[in-house]
Amino acid sequence: MTDIKHKSDYTFAQRICASLQKGATEAIEKVYNRFHPFFLVFAKKRLRTLSAYYEHDALSVLDKYWIELMNGKYICQYEGKGTLENYLWLRLKDRIIDKIRNLKSVNKQHLPEPPPSPETPEDQLISKQIKQIIFESLLEFATKFPRDAHYIKMYLEKKNYKQMALDELLCENPDEAMVKKKADAIKVQFTRKKTGSLARYEKILMRNMDKHEIDIRDLLSADWG
Numbered sequence: 001m002t003d004i005k006h007k008s009d010y011t012f013a014q015r016i017c018a019s020l021q022k023g024a025t026e027a028i029e030k031v032y033n034r035f036h037p038f039f040l041v042f043a044k045k046r047l048r049t050l051s052a053y054y055e056h057d058a059l060s061v062l063d064k065y066w067i068e069l070m071n072g073k074y075i076c077q078y079e080g081k082g083t084l085e086n087y088l089w090l091r092l093k094d095r096i097i098d099k100i101r102n103l104k105s106v107n108k109q110h111l112p113e114p115p116p117s118p119e120t121p122e123d124q125l126i127s128k129q130i131k132q133i134i135f136e137s138l139l140e141f142a143t144k145f146p147r148d149a150h151y152i153k154m155y156l157e158k159k160n161y162k163q164m165a166l167d168e169l170l171c172e173n174p175d176e177a178m179v180k181k182k183a184d185a186i187k188v189q190f191t192r193k194k195t196g197s198l199a200r201y202e203k204i205l206m207r208n209m210d211k212h213e214i215d216i217r218d219l220l221s222a223d224w225g
Contacts, residue, residue, distance in 0.1 A: 003081060005210065010080030020072030028070050035085060036062065039092055046096050050103040061099050065092055082210040090206070137205040144204075148197035151190050155198070161187045 004010050012030075019027035043058035069075060069088075078087050138156075142149035154164045165182035166174070174182075190197045 004079070006080045006083050009084035010078065013075050013078045013080075013084055017072055017076035017078075020070065020075065025070045028066060031069065031075070031088070032066055035088060036066070038085075039065075039089070042089075043092070043096055046100065047103070050100060057099060057103070061095055062092075065095050082206055086206055086210065090202070133208050134205065137201070137208045140208075141201050141204050145197070145200055148189070148200055151186060151197040152201045155190070161190070 016027050016031055040058060040062055043061055044054055047054040047057050047061075074091060078084060134156075138149060138152060141152065151164060154167060159167070161183040162179060164186050165179050168186070169178065169182055188196075193199060
């Protein structure tokens with residue numbers, strides 16, 4: 001291992017990995033005690049507007065997440081390139097997104113949309129440094145993956161897949177079938193696990209965050225849901 005930037009995190013993760021591989025699943029408690037409080041706040045914040053039972057839903061997601069980590073596979077793959085907190089957060093974020101999609105589906109079928117929670121001043125403020133890192137990451141991304149960068153730019157502008165498709169289609173009055181086909185293609189490219197637009201951009205963004213020693217807590221107000 002030649003590129004360990006966060007040696008203390010790496011050493012800690014390796015100790016946990018060794019214990020888990022020996023069947024000592026209680027070792028996960030050390031990771032739990034370090035990160036669970038922040039992860040729980042984050043999960044509650046993301047689920048609050050979708051469920052009256054967001055505290056229960058957040059705990060459910062976290063419980064499953066910690067059980068999943070007990071097999072040691074994910075922790076053992078940590079290489080110390082970014083902080084351990086950011087690394088574990090990325091996997092948790094995927095689990096929260098799955099829960100959000102499930103709740104949205106249930107709400108659409110059975111429940112009225114809950115009113116959005118009022119934004120606090122903390123929600124409305126993102127530091128100039130964070131904005132600069134996002135901008136620089138997008139520029140770097142555009143040189144490597146211009147098509148994906150175009151999708152990310154539209155995503156940051158809050159455009160949905162249909163709006164992205166309409167922006168890409170050059171004809172003045174595309175029919176619904178053409179728009180749907182294009183929107184579906186964009187969705188596939190945007191959400192693909194490892195080589196999709198969002199996955200590629202997040203990799204560059206997280207690397208730049210680590211380079212500038214920015215904590216993911218500073219991105220709590222960012223809307224990635």
